[in-house]
Amino acid sequence: MEANAGLVAGSYKRNELVRIRHDSDGGPKPVKHLNGQICQICGDTVGLTAAGDVFVACNECAFPVCRPCYEYERKDGNQSCPQCKTRYKRHKGSPRVDGDDDEDDDDDLENEFNYADGNNNARRQWRGEDADLSSSSRHESQQPIPLLTNGQPVSGEIPCATPDNQSVRTTSGPLGPGDKHLPYVDPRMPVPVRIVDPSKDLNSYGLGNVDWKERVEGWKLKQDKNMMQMTSRYQEGKGDMEGTGSNGEELQMADDARQPLSRVVPIPSSHLTPYRIVIILRLIILGFFLQYRATHPVKDAYPLWLISVICEIWFALSWLLDQFPKWYPVNRETYLDRLALRYDREGEPSQLAPVDVFVSTVDPLKEPPLVTANTVLSILAVDYPVDKVSCYVSDDGSAMLTFESLSETAEFARKWVPFCKKHNIEPRAPEFYFAQKIDYLKDKIQPSFVKERRAMKREYEEFKVRINALVAKAQKMPEEGWTMQDGTAWPGNNPRDHPGMIQVFLGHSGGLDTDGNELPRLVYVSREKRPGFQHHKKAGAMNALIRVSAVLTNGAYLLNVDCDHYFNNSKAIKEAMCFMMDPAYGKKTCYVQFPQRFDGIDLHDRYANRNIVFFDINLKGLDGIQGPVYVGTGCCFNRQALYGYDPVLTEEDLEPNIIIKSCCGSRKKEKGINKKYIDKKRAAKRTESTIPIFNMEDIEEGVEGYDDERALLMSQKSLEKRFGQSPVFIAATFMEQGGIPTSTNPTTLLKEAIHVISCGYEDKTEWGKEIGWIYGSVTEDILTGFKMHARGWISIYCMPPRPAFKGSAPINLSDPLNQVLRWASGSIEILLSRHCPIWYGYNGRLRLLERLAYINTIVYPLTSIPLLFYCALPAFCLLTGKFIIPEISNFASMWFILLFVSIFATGILELRWSGVSIEDWWRNEQFWVIGGTSAHLFAVFQGLLKVLAGIDTNFTVTSKASDDDGEFAELYVFKWTSLLIPPTTVLIINLVGIVAGVSYAINSGYQSWGPLFGKLFFAIWVIAHLYPFLKGLLGRQNRTPTIVIVWSILLASIFSLLWVRIDPFTSDATKAASRGQCGVNC
Known part of the structure; x- marks a missing residue:
């Protein structure tokens, strides 16, 4: 599909295809049959011999059979022609089988000595490839060719076992068991030697000719x-x-x-060893502490004691789930120079893999077009070969504003991209580049830079004005709907009922930049939506991008970013390729996750928007196990992993996991058991065939006389059931190294692209179940990464010195709480689904600590319930005069002291090896309490309502824009939300409790101050965690919502009445006298 094709809109089910603003009338043309004879077994072309003649398998009847089918029949079949039943004679280059005559004139000694190479060469000739490959190219994965309908072959690659890596391609696809004529050759096996009779002519052995x-x-x-x-x-x-x-x-x-493209940088043992020792000590101390708490109840405050013990036991379990996945933290570093030497040498065609970049957006009023435009511009200017990068923008709201702004962005990119590459500027998003408060002349030596920068800044300001004009125009939709510049009605006027739309703005035939160079491809995509169809929100949009990109460009790797996350490092894709294209990691890596970094956050990060603890501690810890979880953006995927395939597993990967080892005993004693287990796992993993896919009509004609099982393996229906009914897309799934199949007709891509984004394409397929982004939760990122890890894939955490991506985070409290609410709701949905990590995936290769990490990601919202009770306990203790702890001895107080010391020691040692500041750690602790008493609590109830009662909550997009009246204008803004009620309540009752406790101590004398200190410390500790919330609540009275003030007064009145009922300033004797109960003290 060319860039000058115009906007294409259509619906596959309605058989509609419309081109808007198109100059030519060239329509799609049908795929034609290839010339030449067709094999009557597999439907492929028969092919030629090394001499250029048509290959003839049977010399008696010349029944058309291709070379691979001939080899298969000789090795595993009945060794005879299907038509005349004459035994096949051995042709030159074919391996010898039982029954061949040694006197055969076509004998050749070369293939006798190297059966594997001969078989591979024959297979390469069948695919039309050069049989004389270098040794390095033999390490590349090979694959038989799938066939589209009409019997056309396409080129593709599926990896097979190589002697060097001694690995097995294990798949779980729909093709059935592995191809029997692709043997695994063990390099340690002795080479078969054949005795040559010197009395014979060497021509009979293939020598001397x-x-x-x-x-x-x-x-x-x-x-x-x-x-x-x-x-x-x-x-x-x-x-x-x-x-x-x-x-x-x-x-x-x-x-x-030849050196590795990356390496693991272990954290010094002087940092890790004390950290692990303290964790073990803390675990022991925690056990003794809980044992003491459970066996020493408070008799006069039994309910308070019971609630506190239950909360403390849950906190201990939550800590275990969070702590032990951080047992093996690692750092990594990449070598971009080695990547260039291996795959991107100067003066030679680049061998870097093609990459498709996905940008997702929904509502341009909440996600400003200027922000999206900057993200797209940073992608188009990335430091990567232009013919290897394609940018796909998904507009799931079918907004004409997004379309028109993207058109303006494409025009501005013709000037912006050459400027970035000429002067090597960073970052390559113009809004953030021109806003930098640094010396922009540093390291610049070209005299023209200042003049060109000044001109480019003016061009960008004019571009911003045009975008602002489009935004102002889009504020009010006309009654008749939007119309395009040529007067055509905008196809997406109804965002819930519109055809699929595709527009290629840049790329092939899309014009050049101002320096005359090509630009990366830029494609606008809006998938079809119709009433009555489930669209699965962001996950469905991403799956539509997977399919349309496979049809148009088919990059071997996919990189997805949110519309507000721009490329802060132009070499980010190369950083990911250092892992994806590394021979040691590439075949087992499902994705490379980058940390999220943010702009526009106040210096103190009051609401922990940076989330430094999660990205710099938790994900580093997971990187040492099986890899970080997928966080939804800034992630580079292996396309084959998204297709539901299994990774390349080595002997070490196929060993039993820790549970099997504990059941089977040591490896030495149970060697036979382990061997049987590995063989069983390998056999089970070979569930996907590597045979080609055939035309169904040709199969029905050629499989007569064969058993039903072989006919089923050659069926394409299994692939259509898995991937959908698109032969072009199915063919693209076999191109492991990316690229469009050579036999694909470019004129059919347009119709196929509209077909694969149609609303009913995923019906009765495995999309969203085993393939692509997984459905079933609003946090589709957790499910998608979990499914890949369960299949045995690993992920990599890449933290380059210059952050790869940066985004904009809201700085007021309400928007982050709504975002946390969505994440927590998705976790509850997964907890109550069949994909819950507690019981799902035990037959896969998910490691134990990785499973604990996933369990922690889906159960953490439940902590909000005990956290809310625990934060309210200090107030009740102060108001009632009771406490959750009985009077303790000096020995018992030791466990409390040791527990607090171990908690702080663990935190300090974590900060030591991670490099996180203590301020970031404390902000994270504060927001954990704020979010736990608000968003997480609501998420638990919303998730239960959705799963049990079917009541779905609306997914709201977090606003990416802030007010224009100051850099941190929204810092104190409290947009009203019900999420603010629980923390407000907790805060007020603790403040009232402190006042009541101090008043009671003043009235009762000095003897009551001792027990009061423990209660006061407890309450002040809660208020300290809620301090950012309190400061935001009181920071700007003129911006505090009225409803919050009303709730505060109401709650204060309730507790004032409680205060009057307690009456702490009146002594007990006075109260008794007033009731007529005067005693000896009257």
């Missing part, structure tokens, strides 16, 4: 040429291998290119 002589002569010429080059290099280097000549430099470069 013309072909053999040509090969020998070619080999000699190649060796002579290499020697001449080496000699000339020595002369340039003056014979010194380690000198400064070109030879030494090239050898050094070659050595660097």
